[in-house]
Amino acid sequence: MRIAILSDIHANREAFDAALEAVRGHDPDEVVLLGDLVGYGPDPVYVIEKAIDLIARGALCIMGNHDEAVARNLSNMTENARFAAQWTRERLASTHLDFLARLPLSLQSENRLYVHASAERPERWSYIRDVDAAERCLSSTDARFIFCGHTHVPAIYYALPGRRPTHFQPLDNVPAPLSALRRHLVIAGAVGQPRDGNPAACFVLVDTQRREVTMVRVPYDHEETARKIQAAGLPGWLGMRLKIGR
Numbered sequence: 001m002r003i004a005i006l007s008d009i010h011a012n013r014e015a016f017d018a019a020l021e022a023v024r025g026h027d028p029d030e031v032v033l034l035g036d037l038v039g040y041g042p043d044p045v046y047v048i049e050k051a052i053d054l055i056a057r058g059a060l061c062i063m064g065n066h067d068e069a070v071a072r073n074l075s076n077m078t079e080n081a082r083f084a085a086q087w088t089r090e091r092l093a094s095t096h097l098d099f100l101a102r103l104p105l106s107l108q109s110e111n112r113l114y115v116h117a118s119a120e121r122p123e124r125w126s127y128i129r130d131v132d133a134a135e136r137c138l139s140s141t142d143a144r145f146i147f148c149g150h151t152h153v154p155a156i157y158y159a160l161p162g163r164r165p166t167h168f169q170p171l172d173n174v175p176a177p178l179s180a181l182r183r184h185l186v187i188a189g190a191v192g193q194p195r196d197g198n199p200a201a202c203f204v205l206v207d208t209q210r211r212e213v214t215m216v217r218v219p220y221d222h223e224e225t226a227r228k229i230q231a232a233g234l235p236g237w238l239g240m241r242l243k244i245g246r
Contacts, residue, residue, distance in 0.1 A: 002026060005188050005204040007034035007116070007149025009051075010066065011041030011088065012192030012242075015201040016050065018220035019191045026205055026216075030109070034149040034188055035064025035116035038100070039081060040238050041192055042228040044070075044088045048096050063103035064116040064149065065125040071100035080235045087234060113143035117150040127151050134165045134185050145178075146185045147204065153196045154189035154204075154215045158182045172198065175212035186213055199245040 004023040009016050023031065037051050038044040055061050069077055069085045070092070077085065089097070105122040106115040113119060118126040118133065119140040128134050128148055134157040137146060159165035160182055170176045178184055189202030196202075200217040207213075226239030 001030070001206075001208040002028040003030045003032065003112075003204075003206040003208070004028040005032045005034060005114070005147050005186075005206065006191050007188040007203075008036040008064065008152055008190035008192055009033070009041075009047055010036055010190070010192035011038045011044040011047050012201075012225050013041070013043035013046045014222070014225045015192045015218075015220045016047055018218045019201045019203050020050075022216060022218045023203065028205070031059040032107075032114050032147070033059060033061040034114060034147065035062045035103070036066045036149065036192075037061075037064070038070050038088050038092075039064075039066025040084050040234075041225065042232045042234060044092060045096065048092070048099060052099060060107050060109065060114060061103060062107055062114055062116055063100070063105055067100045067103060071097050080238060084234055084238065087232070108143060111144035113141050113146045115146065115148055118148060119143070119146055125150065128155075128157075128185070128187060129153075131157070131165055131167055134167070135159075138165060138183060138185055144183055145206075146183075147188060148185065149188045149190065151187055151195075152190035152193055153187065154202055155187040156213065157185040157187075159185070170213070170215045172200075172202075172215055172217040175207075175210070175214045178206075178208075178211040178213055180211065184213075189215055193242065194245045195241075197245045199243060
């Protein structure tokens with residue numbers, strides 16, 4: 001079984017389209033959207049409607065913290081994030097807002113748990129940036145595989161029963177093995193706003209038969225997205241960071 005997992009699209013049409021084109025080339029059996037469809041980027045309507053179409057064709061989709069902020073008018077975010085959330089809210093129809101508000105915080109498919117931030121109290125939007133946070137996440141579920149987004153930086157944590165997890169930094173476009181003995185926590189990077197120094201969109205491809213996971217990187221026209229961000233009156237840093245992957 002092949003599973004394509006896309007996280008943190010952030011209303012970036014160019015990155016989303018490029019990633020989906022690459023996904024189609026892999027012909028996955030399942031597509032999962034790990035949340036943060038909106039926020040930061042200039043094309044929230046396009047991304048939401050594309051997500052709705054993917055769900056109608058069988059994709060899974062969960063809520064991210066920016067989706068919640070836009071749908072429910074929350075403000076515990078950075079200044080740029082709050083500005084973008086308000087900008088986004090003003091451009092969405094009630095049907096779009098209702099769609100975001102109804103997304104689940106997590107979903108489980110067989111032995112795989114999908115959650116935007118962490119299995120440890122998903123509603124708190126905790127970041128998994130170190131082994132301690134990974135251990136708390138793994139301890140909060142008995143799922144064999146946990147897939148998260150939120151940090152915008154790809155990572156894998158492996159854990160043997162009764163042992164602390166081990167961090168592994170995956171290479172771009174190089175399959176990493178999935179051990180038959182270990183549990184796995186995979187941080188999916190970001191489609192629409194990578195922060196690992198590589199501006200190319202990132203999504204996860206899981207092959208359960210081969211027992212491997214790949215961080216697939218897809219170049220896209222980030223200059224066009226940055227131009228649209230500036231034209232929309234969104235903070236300029238949101239376009240600049242797309243160019244440097246930070």
